[in-house]
Amino acid sequence: xxxxLNPESWQYRELxxxxxxxxxxxxxxxxxxxxxxPVVAGTADLQHSNGxxxxxxxxxxxxxxxxxxxxxxxSAAAGMATTGVMPYVATFASFLALLCCEQIRMDVAYCAxxxxxIGHHTGISLGFYGxxxxxxxxxxxMRSIADLTVVSPADGPQFAAALRxxxxxxxxxxxxxxxxxxxxxxxxxxPFEFGKAVVHGIGADLTIIACxxxxxxxxxxxxxxxxxxxxxxxxDMHTIKPLDREAVMAAARKxxxxxxxxxxxxxxxxxxxxxxxxxxxxxxxxxxxxxxKDEFSLIAPPTHLxxxxxxxxxxxESVAQSLLA
Amino acid sequence: xxxxxxxxxxSNSPGGRISDEQAARLRERARFVRxxxxxxxxxxxxxxxxxxxxxxxxxxxxxxxxMKLRQGEPAWPDRDRFLMGKGHAAVGQFPILADLGYxxxxxxDDYTRLGSPLGDHPDMRKVPGVDFSSGSIGHALSNxxxxxxxxxxxxxDFNVFxxxxxxxxxxxxxxxxxxxxxxxxxxxxxxxIDRNGYQLDGKVDDVVxxxxxxxxxxxxxxxVHEVDGHDVAALANLLRAVKADSxxxxxxxxxxxxxxxxxxDYMETEPGWHLGYLAPExxxxxxxxxxxxxx
Numbered sequence: 001x002x003x004x005l006n007p008e009s010w011q012y013r014e015l016x017x018x019x020x021x022x023x024x025x026x027x028x029x030x031x032x033x034x035x036x037x038p039v040v041a042g043t044a045d046l047q048h049s050n051g052x053x054x055x056x057x058x059x060x061x062x063x064x065x066x067x068x069x070x071x072x073x074x075s076a077a078a079g080m081a082t083t084g085v086m087p088y089v090a091t092f093a094s095f096l097a098l099l100c101c102e103q104i105r106m107d108v109a110y111c112a113x114x115x116x117x118i119g120h121h122t123g124i125s126l127g128f129y130g131x132x133x134x135x136x137x138x139x140x141x142m143r144s145i146a147d148l149t150v151v152s153p154a155d156g157p158q159f160a161a162a163l164r165x166x167x168x169x170x171x172x173x174x175x176x177x178x179x180x181x182x183x184x185x186x187x188x189x190x191p192f193e194f195g196k197a198v199v200h201g202i203g204a205d206l207t208i209i210a211c212x213x214x215x216x217x218x219x220x221x222x223x224x225x226x227x228x229x230x231x232x233x234x235x236d237m238h239t240i241k242p243l244d245r246e247a248v249m250a251a252a253r254k255x256x257x258x259x260x261x262x263x264x265x266x267x268x269x270x271x272x273x274x275x276x277x278x279x280x281x282x283x284x285x286x287x288x289x290x291x292x293k294d295e296f297s298l299i300a301p302p303t304h305l306x307x308x309x310x311x312x313x314x315x316x317e318s319v320a321q322s323l324l325a
Numbered sequence: 326x327x328x329x330x331x332x333x334x335x336s337n338s339p340g341g342r343i344s345d346e347q348a349a350r351l352r353e354r355a356r357f358v359r360x361x362x363x364x365x366x367x368x369x370x371x372x373x374x375x376x377x378x379x380x381x382x383x384x385x386x387x388x389x390x391x392m393k394l395r396q397g398e399p400a401w402p403d404r405d406r407f408l409m410g411k412g413h414a415a416v417g418q419f420p421i422l423a424d425l426g427y428x429x430x431x432x433x434d435d436y437t438r439l440g441s442p443l444g445d446h447p448d449m450r451k452v453p454g455v456d457f458s459s460g461s462i463g464h465a466l467s468n469x470x471x472x473x474x475x476x477x478x479x480x481x482d483f484n485v486f487x488x489x490x491x492x493x494x495x496x497x498x499x500x501x502x503x504x505x506x507x508x509x510x511x512x513x514x515x516x517x518i519d520r521n522g523y524q525l526d527g528k529v530d531d532v533v534x535x536x537x538x539x540x541x542x543x544x545x546x547x548x549v550h551e552v553d554g555h556d557v558a559a560l561a562n563l564l565r566a567v568k569a570d571s572x573x574x575x576x577x578x579x580x581x582x583x584x585x586x587x588x589x590d591y592m593e594t595e596p597g598w599h600l601g602y603l604a605p606e607x608x609x610x611x612x613x614x615x616x617x618x619x620x
Contacts, residue, residue, distance in 0.1 A: 036477075036569065040475075040478055061478070062478060064474055064509070066505060067426070067500075067505070067508070069498075069501035069504070069505060071467070071497075071498045071501060072467045072498055072501035072502050073467075074467075075464045075467030075468050075470075075471065075498070076468065076471030076474065076505065077468045077471055078457075078468060078471060079408075079457060079468035079469060079470065079471025079472040079474075079475065080471035080472065080474050081451075081466065081471070081475070081476035082456065082457065082471075082472060082475065083472060083475030083476055083478070083479050083481065084402075084475070084479060085475050085478050085479065087471075102461060103464060103498075104465075106458070106460065106461050106464060107457075107458075107464055107467075108467060110450075110458060111449055111450065111457065111458050112450055118472050120373070270595075283592045285500070
């Protein structure tokens with residue numbers, strides 16, 4: 001077939017053109033490597049999905065293609081780290097956090113190796129690829145592993161800022177990121193500190209505590225509700241472990257309701273972490289956990305799933321509105 | 326020798342064969358490993374005697390002949406690395422690490438007691454000289470792949486030796502690592518399989534058959550050698566030759582034919598001794614048997 005394809009047609013290797021923010025990971029690692037940090041990277045047959053192809057082209061000698069062997073990749077990254085390099089390894093969150101859970105516990109966290117694990121396409125962002133490719137348990141699993149920092153950036157700039165901060169972070173890190181289509185919330189120079197939440201406001205009526213992709217729609221929901229005369233705030237809890245307990249308690253003491261919002265099972269995730277703090281510290285606010293209600297997610301395009309699970313702006317606003325009534 | 330503190334690799338004759346005197350010394354160090362294993366397990370009152378006894382000569386040859394190490398410097402960056410998939414043999418490794426001056430020998434006297442760095446499995450965060458922790462079987466070869474890759478990234482010239490159990494061949498991750506090592510041409514990586522034939526639930530090849538092992542490793546892209554894992558001279562000469570072969574592009578697998586429980590007759594014939602305890606009178610007889618043994 002010699003005919004040129006319609007410009008609407010596309011194939012896997014052109015993913016980067018369709019979602020430019022996919023390049024955030026590679027571009028930031030290139031920047032760090034060029035600045036002299038001992039960054040190395042690896043993936044398990046997903047170099048276009050996570051954009052690491054860009055890093056591989058710039059620093060081929062620092063890149064390892066592990067093929068479809070995620071457990072081997074995680075264990076090898078830990079071995080590599082013992083030699084003084086800082087490995088960033090990436091694959092789908094569903095495989096990284098669930099399939100490689102024990103390698104992460106034993107070889108990365110227990111051995112205290114500065115490996116940076118990047119679980120991309122997390123939550124339900126892989127839409128109709130189905131439950132095997134969804135990760136609605138990764139926060140719960142990863143945050144129960146001692147000495148592991150767990151971070152869920154809200155957008156590309158915050159992810160880049162977290163990557164930059166990671167070169168001085170002594171502990172291993174699990175990054176939970178989306179699929180690169182996320183709307184941008186933060187400026188490129190927005191400050192970032194592990195364990196320090198970004199407080200967009202504390203509402204007298206309700207404060208939303210969110211992480212990851214839902215932060216952007218939660219901000220829109222907050223603004224819409226405030227326009228209607230409610231007092232609603234928002235905390236971006238990008239670091240789930242160590243959790244910013246002070247930020248949680250600021251909301252628990254000043255707000256009537258705390259609403260956690262996450263692209264994750266409500267059991268054990270951000271909502272669970274906030275519930276633990278509020279149960280221990282008191283504060284008086286009612287806590288409501290919004291997310292996937294302990295069920296396997298449905299099949300649909302991502303935007304349809306976010307609408308179905310009320311994780312888009314309208315859905316979050318509606319959940320909050322029903323609590324304020 | 327351990328006490329010399331020098332690089333024991335004979336750099337002027339890297340492929341050279343060991344002398345009778347060196348072989349005698351290596352046999353003595355293997356006896357030391359067995360005797361110390363008995364002593365330490367008498368403190369814990371349970372342990373993996375026979376798992377150590379099958380690889381005592383491998384420990385001895387690696388630590389006292391093959392590996393590039395520095396006395397008292399467990400974190401020397403250019404040292405050769407040693408990892409164990411069969412981490413439950415750590416009780417035989419700890420006395421060597423103390424002997425190399427990596428930690429105080431008095432640590433051994435408190436083996437497994439509350440707060441001791443020394444437990445049934447090796448912990449790199451607690452024990453100087455442990456190059457990587459282990460305990461979950463099947464990870465170590467991948468860890469070794471990573472170390473060899475890291476050495477390449479950093480232009481460091483060290484070898485990585487990974488001791489694997491034969492039952493460990495049943496773990497899928499081993500074969501992921503095997504593919505990966507060959508694909509990345511990790512010629513500094515050497516896997517040694519302690520082919521003692523037994524695992525916890527019985528004979529390895531009755532539990533889940535792994536033969537033909539040599540053909541499998543060859544098919545996965547490795548150079549493969551077989552050796553009597555209790556013959557220190559054969560082991561040492563082979564490892565010297567493997568290490569000296571700078572033209573090799575493949576990782577190397579050594580299948581060491583061994584006897585589980587080697588040195589104690591009833592352990593050699595009863596796989597239940599994978600885990601056990603010797604009461605004082607039996608312990609004394611076991612010591613005598615080891616001292617009287619030809620190995």
